[in-house]
Amino acid sequence: MGFTFKKQRHTVDEYVQGILNKDRVMLSKAITLVESQLHSDNDLAGAVIERILPYSGKSLRIGITGVPGAGKSTFIEAFGKYLSSQNKRIAVLTIDPSSQKTGGSILGDKTRMEELANDPNAFVRPSASGATLGGVHSKTRETMLLCEASGYDIIIIETVGVGQSETSVKGIVDFFLLLMLAGAGDELQGIKRGIMEMADAIVVNKADGDNIKRSKLAQKELQHALHMFPPNESGWYPSVLTCSAINHTGIKEIWELICEFEGMMKVKGFFKSNRQEQNLQWMHDTINYHLRNDFYSNQEVKSSLSFLEQQVETEKIPAIVAAKKLLSMFFNKRQLGE
Amino acid sequence: MGFTFKKQRHTVDEYVQGILNKDRVMLSKAITLVESQLHSDNDLAGAVIERILPYSGKSLRIGITGVPGAGKSTFIEAFGKYLSSQNKRIAVLTIDPSSQKTGGSILGDKTRMEELANDPNAFVRPSASGATLGGVHSKTRETMLLCEASGYDIIIIETVGVGQSETSVKGIVDFFLLLMLAGAGDELQGIKRGIMEMADAIVVNKADGDNIKRSKLAQKELQHALHMFPPNESGWYPSVLTCSAINHTGIKEIWELICEFEGMMKVKGFFKSNRQEQNLQWMHDTINYHLRNDFYSNQEVKSSLSFLEQQVETEKIPAIVAAKKLLSMFFNKRQLGE
Structure with missing residues (x-):
């Protein structure tokens, strides 16, 4: 017999107040939330981050x-x-x-x-x-x-x-x-x-x-x-x-x-300009990460990737041709709304 | 009055034979083809590259x-x-x-x-x-x-x-x-x-x-x-x-x-393994390039990008929130098959 543990989550307000009040336990819990791989935690984590950003x-x-x-x-x-x-x-x-x-x-x-x-x-x-x-x-x-x-x-x-x-x-x-x-x-x-x-x-x-x-x-x-x-x-x-x-x-x-x-x-003025550049870079990194993640977790891409990689490595087909094959699989599927 | 010049292109065979025959003019023309920004030249260039790859x-x-x-x-x-x-x-x-x-x-x-x-x-x-x-x-x-x-x-x-x-x-x-x-x-x-x-x-x-x-x-x-x-x-x-x-x-x-x-x-053995790694990298770079290109040339993304960049730079919104806004614009549009 198996048990399912539901992780205990707080409200956005509870996390934010805890963090601002220097409550170490709530800070730890908020970090765990941010680090969570659970899709269901993403929005909550995002909301907490957005609220604490001014601080x-x-x-x-x-x-x-x-x-x-x-x-x-x-x-x-x-x-x-x-x-x-x-x-x-x-x-x-x-x-x-x-x-x-x-x-x-x-x-x-x-x-x-x-x-x-x-x-x-x-x-x-x-x-x-x-x-x-x-x-x-x-x-x-x-x-x-x-x-x-x-x-x-x-x-x-x-x-x-x-x-x-x-x-x-x-x-x-x-x-x-x-x-x-x-x-x-x-x-x-x-x-x-x-x-x-x-x-x-x-x-x-x-x-x-x-x-x-x-x-x-x-x-x-x-x-x-x-x-x-x-x-x-x-x-x-x-x-x-x-x-x-x-x-x-x-x-x-x-x-x-x-x-x-x-x-x-x-x-x-380099302190500030460096931080601004880092913020912009963060945004573009996040975009890049999600685009790649979406691509490489696509089912069709996944099933063809290692074969094509091997073909490219051994110079059986040009890298650019392999890339285009994978890209067309990806975009065709997306355009079907899957 | 305007004229439209149609660039003169050769067949795949002509390019390939010229290159293999060490014909400098044909080599130059093939490079111009590969460097062309015209969408219509892409397939021809790809075909030439694929044919000369074994050589x-x-x-x-x-x-x-x-x-x-x-x-x-x-x-x-x-x-x-x-x-x-x-x-x-x-x-x-x-x-x-x-x-x-x-x-x-x-x-x-x-x-x-x-x-x-x-x-x-x-x-x-x-x-x-x-x-x-x-x-x-x-x-x-x-x-x-x-x-x-x-x-x-x-x-x-x-x-x-x-x-x-x-x-x-x-x-x-x-x-x-x-x-x-x-x-x-x-x-x-x-x-x-x-x-x-x-x-x-x-x-x-x-x-x-x-x-x-x-x-x-x-x-x-x-x-x-x-x-x-x-x-x-x-x-x-x-x-x-x-x-x-x-x-x-x-x-x-x-x-x-x-x-x-x-x-x-x-x-x-490093000579060969380095070349193999470079080939693989080339494939992944090409994929990354096209994914990013597709994203940043998307109309909705383009029209919101500079405003969001400015918001992020001045820390009005978190980079991650801005990234997610842009990503959802992009993917929503793609899923409509546009």
């Missing part, structure tokens, strides 16, 4: 990435505790690429930052990223807006620097920080190409004990390498700093650098 | 980029002349971003490589890139296939390293070369971020006269910077070479490096 946007959004082993969790914990001691409220959203496969998040992900998670000024939440293109983007973005409406001053979005999610994260944050280790040669190899050039700052972590000298050297080399790149459009030159998350050294300096960045961007 | 794919495809002033034309001319002296047949396709605005190509673009253009072993052609997303990609790709079927051993695709086209070009070539100048600091600033990491080799041009010492220094610095990057997936470490296109020095070494790359990639 969002006031935080500073920071993306943090780095290879596994760079000490991201320890760093974010130290950084978050420091911010909390400065009376800042911090929300940490972690995007784990492995969660794309299971549909949930890695077990114990939250407990990685146990101390921070128990800080009344902090909110730590693994962000489930859907398996589909654009999914990561969209859900994390909405979660960020909910946290902002709930009065968090700083939103930290953590990704592992080996996947596809960094470009998406870069597209929703104000500041992008790359965490590295000394001994660049080997450790760097896990970082995806292109990520270094996206960074607004690089921090060499684990600059402690025997490792201080190597870290300072890595700092110098990285700074040199970064000078070979063109500056950001805004004229910002990425800096390289060192820190020890376990010893809590260098943390304050990182925060000061971020504040300097924020100040400069606001004066120059 | 394509045998060339080595090289992408060359660099900021204006790096001496791309002079380099390609010297490089092309060298290859011709080695009994290679070379086709040079130049993509000029400014041609996206006028719909044609910059006047005199072809004459920039006059000596090469008059070499019986060479074929120089400015590639008209449509204004629309995916246009650059698709037309240049098909033009490349036509040249291959016409027996060109090496296809060189030239872009200016300041625009959007480099990523597209990277996606259709086997080897990607970045041309630079000594005195990296200033000159580099015109290069778009991310391009350096795409390069399989960097060549410091104008290493002649007083500039030799500076060029050697730039070579060393760039090589150092590149070592900070992870290697390509294939395990290839990008090299930095110097050359003087006007003095024809260093050209042979560049060609030898490219041959080394080709050999290594073929032995390791």
